[in-house]
Amino acid sequence: MQKFIPPIISSIILALWITGMAILSVQNATPISLKFIGFQSIQIPVGIILSFSVSIGVIISSILLPPLFNLGKMKDHQEDF
Secondary structure (H helix, E strand, O other), X not given: OOOOHHHHHHHHHHHHHHXXXXXXXXXXXXXXXXXXXXXXXXXXXXXXXXXXXXXXXHHHHHHHHHXXXXXXXXXXXXXXX
16 A cells, blocks of 8 residues: 555646646746847747756656665665675
């Protein structure tokens, strides 16, 4: 039973985040442009920028977080020897 709780909690958090992002993007449909180190993008609606940044964050965290969780397990096993 306890193995099912973390996926359910993470699914609820992700669903709430997507719902909030959808509400925010509908209310702010004005196009904006991003500026970074002198470069400026074309004007894009806020919802598209939010969805790209959330998806990039989810992809990066799914790549980087599992090895960090395994580091703690590896340290516990090294102390046994």
